[in-house]
C-alpha cells in the first residue's frame with residue numbers, strides 16, 4: 468500500500484473535519500477498519516470526467532456510499548477539483564457546506580416542508596418532488612432576498628422521484644411568476660440502463676427527457692444543466708445519455724461492477740474501499756465443537772478458529788454467517804458460525820503460520836487473492852453499493868492519499 472502522510476495540513480483537515488471520523492495514519496492500535504484509497508478515488512474521478520466529456524457530479528449521498536462524506540468530498544474538491552456534489556437530503560448538503568465545500572451541491576431528493584430554509588441558507592440547488600413546493604421555496608428565497616436554484620427532475624420511466632408530465636406542466640406554470648427561483652437544470656434518472664434487454668426502454672427515457680426539455684424551453688426557461696446519466700447510463704449510453712453533466716456514484720468508488728451492462732467492456736475505474744480486521748483470538752478446537760449463537764456450525768475436524776472484531780454492528784451482515792469468507796495470509800478463510808454484533812469467527816485451519824494480529828480482509832486484496840465488494844455483496848444477494856453503504860460509524864475509516872495532491876489546496 469502507499470504511504471500515508473501523517474503530517475500535512477490536508478490530512479489534519481481530514482482528521483479534524485466536523486463529523487468526520489478519526490483517520491489514524493497507521494493501523495497500529497486499530498482492530499477493524501476500512502481503508503479508503505483517495506488516490507484511486509481521484510483517478511476514478513478524472514477518468515469519469517474524460518469519459519463524460521462534461522462536468523461530473525460526485526454523488527456523495529449516504530456518507531459517500533459508506534466511504535465517509537467529509538473526507539471524500541474535501542479530497543475531491545481540493546485534489547480533483549470536482550465540479551459538483553450530489554446528496555440525497557438537505558442535511559447532507561448542510562454538512563458539506565459547514566465543512567467548507569464551496570462547489571455547487573444538488574439535493575437530488577428535494578426537501579420536505581420545514582427544510583426549505585436550510586436549502587436557501589446553505590445555497591443548495593434542489594429538485595422539486597411536487598408542484599406545490601414551488602411556492603414554499605419561492606417564499607423562503609424571497610424572505611432572504613436570494614435566488615434559489617432548482618433542477619427539475621422529470622420522471623421518464625423510473626416512477627419514483629421526478630415530475631410526471633402533468634406535474635411538469637403544473638410546475639412550469641407555478642414557476643412562471645417566481646422572481647426568486649432560477650431553473651438551472653433539467654434531469655431524469657434511468658431505471659434500467661444496466662440491462663441490455665431494456666435498451667429500448669432507456670432510449671425511450673432519453674427521448675421523453677428531450678421532449679421535457681423542449682416543453683421547459685417553450686415555457687420560457689433555459690436550464691443550463693441537462694443531465695441524465697448515472698454510472699450505468701454513462702457506461703452504456705454515451706454520449707446520448709450524458710447531457711452536459713453526469714451524476715456518478717458507483718463508478719466513482721469503483722464498485723459498480725454488478726450494476727453495469729455486461730454488453731460493454733468494464734471501465735478502468737478501481738475500488739477505493741477495502742475492509743479489514745485483525746485476529747484477536749485464536750484457538751484449536753476438536754472435531755464436533757459447536758460454534759457461535761444457535762450452534763449453527765459444528766466442526767467436522769480439528770479446527771483452528773480465529774475471532775475477529777467485526778460483526779453486524781459494523782455492517783458485516785448476519786446473512787454472511789456460514790457463507791462468506793475473509794482472506795488471511797492470502798488464503799480464503801471461511802466464516803463459521805453466526806456473525807454476531809461485534810465478532811465473527813473464521814476457520815483458519817488451512818492458513819499456514821496463522822498468528823494473533825494477522826489481518827483478515829473481508830473486502831479487498833491480499834497478494835493475488837481478492838474478495839471484491841461485488842463478491843462480498845453477492846454472498847448477501849445484494850449489490851456492492853449496499854455493502855459499502857451499510858458500513859456503520861463504528862468502522863474507523865483510514866484514508867490513504869498522496870500528500871503532493873493536496874499541498875496546494
Ligand SMILES: *Cc1c(COP(=O)(O)O)cnc(C)c1O
Pocket residue numbers: 526575656696697698699714715716717718726
Ligand atoms: C444515486 C443516484 C445517482 C448515482 O447513481 P450511481 O448508479 O451510483 O452512479 C444518480 N442520480 C440519482 C438521481 C441518484 O439517486
